[in-house]
Amino acid sequence: MKTTLDFLRKLSRNNNREWFEKNKSQFEASKEEIKSLTENFISDFAKHDPGIAGLTARDCMFRIYRDVRFSKNKSPYKTNLGAYFSPGGKKSNLAGYYIHIEPGASFIAGGMWMPEAEELRKIRQEIDYNGNELKKILNNKSFKTVFGGLDTEHKLKNNPKGYAKDHPDIELLKLTSFICWHGFTDEEVLSENFEKALIKSAKLMIPLNNFLNVAVSD
Secondary structure (H helix, E strand, O other), rough: OOHHHHHHHHHHHOOOOHHHHOOOOHHHHHHHHHHHHHHHHHHHHOOHHHHHHOOOHHHHOOOOOOOOOOOOOOOOEEEEEEEOOOOHHOOOOOOEEEEEEOOOOOOEEEEEOOOOOOHHHHHHHHHHHHHHHHHHHHOOHHHHHHOOOOOOOOOOOOOOOOOOOOOOHHHHHOOOEEEEEEEEEEHHHOOOOHHHHHHHHHHHHHHHHHHHHHHOOO
């Protein structure tokens, strides 16, 4: 990952098309490094989650080019590279695993980020019916140690429509995103054990993703 981290550091200081074109070979080398990481993850992790078996790197990797049409930030390139692993690939609406490589901000995440209204409705219904199952997943000692819990950045302040404020699982029902994540230092990303660490973290996410995918597939 050294090639990728070095390139992304330079890109963050020179986020313009002229510099990028002059250094296209560095980008291509970084993309190959991420492609290799992606292919290895699919190969190794499909043994634990068969849902991602058969995916290709192209199915999972995100482009580095930003869509600036509706953004105040007109920088043409992302300063990270990443891939999303889920049945159907990066365009799937199912829960999956996301690997994000960025100097000083690399991480692996899992779950479902900001599901559409219908998927959110189904997830809340599943929590209403089987909240204890989700709490058991979140209270698993290893899960809590690695992830802490689900991200609450987009959590509602009030109870969602149709659910009483004294519902036993109201705090989970207030969530509009169902993701967990674990960060890695640059030293960890460069370690020879990095890919094993990704697999180890991803295995802990399987029960959460299964819960969410059962919910939205009904």
